[in-house]
Amino acid sequence: xxxxxxxxxxxxxxxxxxxxxxxxxxxxxxxxxxxxxxxxxxxxxxxxxxxxxxxxxxxxxxxxxxxxxxxxxxxxxxxxxxxxxxxxxxxxxxxxxxxxxxxxxxxxxxxxxxxxxxxxxxxxxxxxxxxxxxxxxxxxxxxxxxxxxxxxxxxxxxxxxxxxxxxxxxxxxxxxxxxxxxxxxxxxxxxxxxxxxxxxxxxxxxxxxxxxxxxxxxxxxxxxxxxxxxxxxxxxxxxxxxxxxxxxxxxxxxxxxxxxxxxxxxxxxxxxxxxxxxxxxxxxxxxxxxxxxxxxxxxxxxxxxxxxxxxxxxxxxxxxxxxxxxxxxxxxxxxxxxxxxxxxxxxxxxxxxxxxxxxxxxxxxxxxxxxxxxxxxxxxxxxxxxxxxxxxxxxxxxxxxxxxxxxxxxxxxxxxxxxxxxxxxxxxxxxxxxxxxxxxxxxxxxxxxxxxxxxxxxxxxxxxxxxxxxxxxxxxxxxxxxxxxxxxxxxxxxxxxxxxxxxxxxxxxxxxxxxxxxxxxxxxxxxxxxxxxxxxxxxxxxxxxxxxxxxxxxxxxxxxxxxxxxxxxxxxxxxxxxxxxxxxxxxxxxxxxxxxxxxxxxxxxxxxxxxxxxxxxxxxxxxxxxxxxxxxxxxxxxxxxxxxxxxxxxxxxxxxxxxxxxxxxxxxxxxxxxxxxxxxxxxxxxxxxxxxxxxxxxxxxxxxxxxxxxxxxxxxxxxxxxxxxxxxxxxxxxxxxxxxxxxxxxxxxxxxxxxxxxxxxxxxxxxxxxxxxxxxxxxxxxxxxxxxxxxxxxxxxxxxxxxxxxxxxxxxxxxxxxxxxxxxxxxxxx
Ligand SMILES: *Cc1c(COP(=O)(O)O)cnc(C)c1O
Numbered sequence: 001x002x003x004x005x006x007x008x009x010x011x012x013x014x015x016x017x018x019x020x021x022x023x024x025x026x027x028x029x030x031x032x033x034x035x036x037x038x039x040x041x042x043x044x045x046x047x048x049x050x051x052x053x054x055x056x057x058x059x060x061x062x063x064x065x066x067x068x069x070x071x072x073x074x075x076x077x078x079x080x081x082x083x084x085x086x087x088x089x090x091x092x093x094x095x096x097x098x099x100x101x102x103x104x105x106x107x108x109x110x111x112x113x114x115x116x117x118x119x120x121x122x123x124x125x126x127x128x129x130x131x132x133x134x135x136x137x138x139x140x141x142x143x144x145x146x147x148x149x150x151x152x153x154x155x156x157x158x159x160x161x162x163x164x165x166x167x168x169x170x171x172x173x174x175x176x177x178x179x180x181x182x183x184x185x186x187x188x189x190x191x192x193x194x195x196x197x198x199x200x201x202x203x204x205x206x207x208x209x210x211x212x213x214x215x216x217x218x219x220x221x222x223x224x225x226x227x228x229x230x231x232x233x234x235x236x237x238x239x240x241x242x243x244x245x246x247x248x249x250x251x252x253x254x255x256x257x258x259x260x261x262x263x264x265x266x267x268x269x270x271x272x273x274x275x276x277x278x279x280x281x282x283x284x285x286x287x288x289x290x291x292x293x294x295x296x297x298x299x300x301x302x303x304x305x306x307x308x309x310x311x312x313x314x315x316x317x318x319x320x321x322x323x324x325x326x327x328x329x330x331x332x333x334x335x336x337x338x339x340x341x342x343x344x345x346x347x348x349x350x351x352x353x354x355x356x357x358x359x360x361x362x363x364x365x366x367x368x369x370x371x372x373x374x375x376x377x378x379x380x381x382x383x384x385x386x387x388x389x390x391x392x393x394x395x396x397x398x399x400x401x402x403x404x405x406x407x408x409x410x411x412x413x414x415x416x417x418x419x420x421x422x423x424x425x426x427x428x429x430x431x432x433x434x435x436x437x438x439x440x441x442x443x444x445x446x447x448x449x450x451x452x453x454x455x456x457x458x459x460x461x462x463x464x465x466x467x468x469x470x471x472x473x474x475x476x477x478x479x480x481x482x483x484x485x486x487x488x489x490x491x492x493x494x495x496x497x498x499x500x501x502x503x504x505x506x507x508x509x510x511x512x513x514x515x516x517x518x519x520x521x522x523x524x525x526x527x528x529x530x531x532x533x534x535x536x537x538x539x540x541x542x543x544x545x546x547x548x549x550x551x552x553x554x555x556x557x558x559x560x561x562x563x564x565x566x567x568x569x570x571x572x573x574x575x576x577x578x579x580x581x582x583x584x585x586x587x588x589x590x591x592x593x594x595x596x597x598x599x600x601x602x603x604x605x606x607x608x609x610x611x612x613x614x615x616x617x618x619x620x621x622x623x624x625x626x627x628x629x630x631x632x633x634x635x636x637x638x639x640x641x642x643x644x645x646x647x648x649x650x651x652x653x654x655x656x657x658x659x660x661x662x663x664x665x666x667x668x669x670x671x672x673x674x675x676x677x678x679x680x681x682x683x684x685x686x687x688x689x690x691x692x693x694x695x696x697x698x699x700x701x702x703x704x705x706x707x708x709x710x711x712x713x714x715x716x717x718x719x720x721x722x723x724x725x726x727x728x729x730x731x732x733x734x735x736x737x738x739x740x741x742x743x744x745x746x747x748x749x750x751x752x753x754x755x756x757x758x759x760x761x762x763x764x765x766x767x768x769x770x771x772x773x774x775x776x777x778x779x780x781x782x783x784x785x786x787x788x789x790x791x792x793x794x795x796x797x798x799x800x801x802x803x804x805x806x807x808x809x810x811x812x813x814x815x816x817x818x819x820x821x822x823x824x825x826x827x828x829x830x
Contacts, residue, residue, distance in 0.1 A: 089138030093649030131165030327367025605647030
C-alpha cells in the first residue's frame with residue numbers, strides 16, 4: 001500500500017526544504033561529531049574505528065540528503081519518461097569514496113577528520129564492499145546507474161538486497177575455500193530500510209476462472225506469501241547535485257505465521273515456514289555464465305521483479321494514470337534474462353488486476369520492456385522447466401503459453417507451416433524436457449534487444465537468434481558496454497587523474513572523449529616521463545597493498561602482467577598458465593638462461609563458482625605453479641606468479657592502475673564484451689588479446705601498433721570446429737607446448753603426484769571446447785613481441801598514453817547515450 005500523504009504541515013519549518021549542512025571544514029566537523037554522539041551514541045575519545053566510519057558515512061549522507069529528497073519529489077511530479085533498470089546484481093564497490101567524490105567533499109572531509117585527529121584513510125579501509133554481484137554483469141549495472149545519475153536521467157535501479165553477497169575467497173593449500181560474505185555484520189550506513197512500504201509477493205497455488213459481469217476473467221489463488229521490504233540507496237551524480245535511487249528488496253516472512261499449524265501444536269513447523277520465506281534474499285547465487293535452474297533462484301527473480309513493478313505502478317505514477325500511456329512513461333530494461341519473469345507479471349497485473357483487454361495489455365508490455373543479452377554460451381541462456389514454473393507461478397505459466405501461442409501463430413502467418421522453424425522459435429522448448437526459454441520470451445516481448453559489443457550483437461543476430469532477427473527486423477541493436485570514469489579512473493588512479501587534469505582541465509571526468517587531446521602529449525618527453533612515474537607509483541602502491549594484505553611480493557622493475565576476471569574455461573586462464581610454465585620449463589631445463597627472460601610479475605585474480613570443479617582445479621594449478629616458480633633459485637626472481645585471493649572491486653582498483661599488460665584472451669566468439677579490458681586500457685595498460693568482444697573495438701580505436709593481437713578469429717574458430725578440432729596434433733607438433741604440458745603432467749607442481757592436475761591435461765587434449773591448444777603458439781609468439789616492445793620503455797609509455805587517449809569511447813556515459821538514442825528515448829531532466 002502506498003503510504004497516506006500528509007497535507008501541508010502546521011509548522012512553517014516543515015514546509016521549508018531540507019538544507020544541507022554548510023560545506024566548510026567546521027560545518028563538516030560539527031555534523032560528524034553530531035552523528036558520532038547522537039547516532040552512534042559515543043564520545044569521540046571513546047569511539048571505535050567502526051563508530052567513526054559510520055559517523056563519517058552518515059555525515060556524507062546528510063550532505064546528499066536534501067538533493068535526494070528533492071529529486072524524488074521532482075521525479076514524481078514531472079512524470080517524465082524514466083528508466084527502471086532491472087538487475088539481479090549490482091556489484092557496487094565501496095561507497096564512501098564514491099559519495100565523497102560525487103558530493104565534492106573529499107578535501108573538506110579529509111581536513112575535518114584530521115582536525116579531530118583521525119586519518120580518513122584508516123576509516124576507508126574499514127568499509128566492506130557490498131558484493132551483490134558476480135562479475136562483469138553486476139559491475140555493469142553499477143556503472144550504468146552512476147552514469148544515469150551523472151547525466152541527470154530519471155531512473156531507478158531495482159534489485160535484490162542479498163544478506164550474503166558473493167563469497168569471500170580464501171586459499172587453503174592453494175585450493176579455493178569459500179567463506180560467507182558478512183557485509184552487513186557491522187551495519188551498512190548507506191541503506192534506508194522502509195519496512196512500512198513492504199509489498200506482499202505471492203507464490204504457488206492455482207488459478208481459477210470466474211465470471212465478472214459477463215466477462216470471463218482469471219484469478220490466481222496463491223499458496224504462500226512473502227514480504228518484500230525495500231532498502232533505498234543514494235546514487236549521486238558526479239558533482240551535479242543529482243541523487244537517483246537504487247531500491248533493493250529484502251525478503252521477510254509475512255506478519256502472522258501460520259496460526260493453523262501453530263495451533264495444531266507444531267511451533268517448530270510454523271517457524272520453519274517463516275525461515276523459508278526469508279531465505280529468498282539470503283544469498284547471491286555464485287554462478288557466473290552457467291546458472292543452475294534452482295527453484296530458489298526463480299523465487300528470487302520473481303520476488304524482486306514483482307515487487308519492483310508493483311512499486312513503480314503504485315508509487316511512481318501519478319493518481320489515476322492512464323496505463324495505455326505507460327510506454328511513454330517508463331522503460332523496464334532487463335539486464336540479461338534474470339528479470340524476464342517481469343514480462344508475464346506485468347501482463348498479469350494489467351489483465352487480471354487492472355482488467356485491461358489482453359491485446360491492449362500486450363501492446364503496453366511490448367512498449368515497456370527492452371532486453372540486454374550478455375552471452376553467447378548456450379549453457380548461459382536460462383530456461384525454466386514447465387513443471388517448476390507451473391508449481392511456483394501457475395498464472396504466469398498460462399500467460400507465457402498464450403504469448404507463445406499468439407507469437408507462433410504470427411510466425412506461421414509469415415513463414416507458413418515451417419515446423420522446424422516453429423519449433424526452433426517456440427518460447428516453450430520440448431527437448432530434453434519442456435522448458436521456457438527466457439531469452440526467447442524477452443526477445444518476443446522486448447521493444448528492442450541489444451548485444452553488448454559490435455561483434456556480440458552481430459553474432460546474436462546471425463548465430464544465436466537468427467530466426468528472431470528475420471522475424472523482427474529492426475528489433476536488434478548494439479550498445480557497446482562502458483565503465484564509469486569516476487570510479488575506474490578518477491578514484492582508482494589519482495596520479496593519472498591529476499596528470500590528465502593538469503593537461504586538459506577537469507571536464508574529462510564527465511566527457512571522456514576529451515582524452516583524445518592527450519594524443520598530442522604522447523609526443524612530449526616530459527609528459528611521458530610524468531606518465532611513467534605515475535605508473536611506477538601505482539605499482540609501488542599495489543606492491544605495498546599485496547604485501548600487507550597477503551604477504552605477496554611484486555618483483556621490482558618487473559613488467560606487470562595481469563589477468564583478473566571470473567575463472568571460466570572460455571576466458572582461458574589456462575593459456576596464461578601454459579605460457580608461464582613454458583618460460584619456467586625453459587629455465588628449469590637449462591635451455592634458456594634466466595638472464596634472457598624479461599622480468600615479469602604475473603598477477604591473477606579470479607573466483608570460481610563453488611560447483612565448477614574444473615575452474616577450481618585451475619585455481620589450484622595457478623597457485624601450485626606460483627609456489628614452485630617463485631621459490632626456484634634458478635629463476636633468479638625474474639618470474640613471479642601472484643594470486644591474491646578474493647578479487648573484487650576494491651582489489652580491482654589497486655591492480656588495474658598498476659598493470660602494464662592486460663590479458664584479454666578468451667576464445668574468439670565467446671566473450672560477449674568484457675569490461676575489464678576497457679578499465680585496463682583507460683589506465684594505460686596495453687592489451688594482449690584475441691579478436692573477441694569489445695577487444696575488437698579497443699583495437700580499432702587504439703590502433704594495431706598499440707595492441708598485441710593473437711589467435712584465431714571467430715570465423716576461423718567456426719571453421720576449425722566444423723572441420724574437427726584435434727588438440728593432440730598441436731601437442732605432438734609443438735615441442736614447447738609438449739614440454740609445458742608434460743611438466744604439469746609429471747607432477748612437478750604437485751609434489752610428484754601425477755593425478756592432481758591430470759584432469760586439466762586430459763581436458764585440454766581431448767575435450768576442450770575453448771581450443772586452448774589451437775591458440776597457444778600464436779599467444780606465445782605475441783608474448784615475445786610484448787617482451788621486445790617492453791624493452792623500449794619510452795616507446796611503451798607512448799603506446800600506453802595513446803591507449804588512454806583513444807579509449808574515451810568506453811565511458812559508460814557513452815553507453816547511456818546509446819541506450820537513450822536507440823532504445824529508451826528518455827531525455828535528461830537537468
Ligand atoms: C570489471 C570487473 C569484472 C569484469 O571483468 P571482465 O574482465 O570483463 O570479465 C569482474 N569483476 C570485477 C570486480 C570487476 O571490477
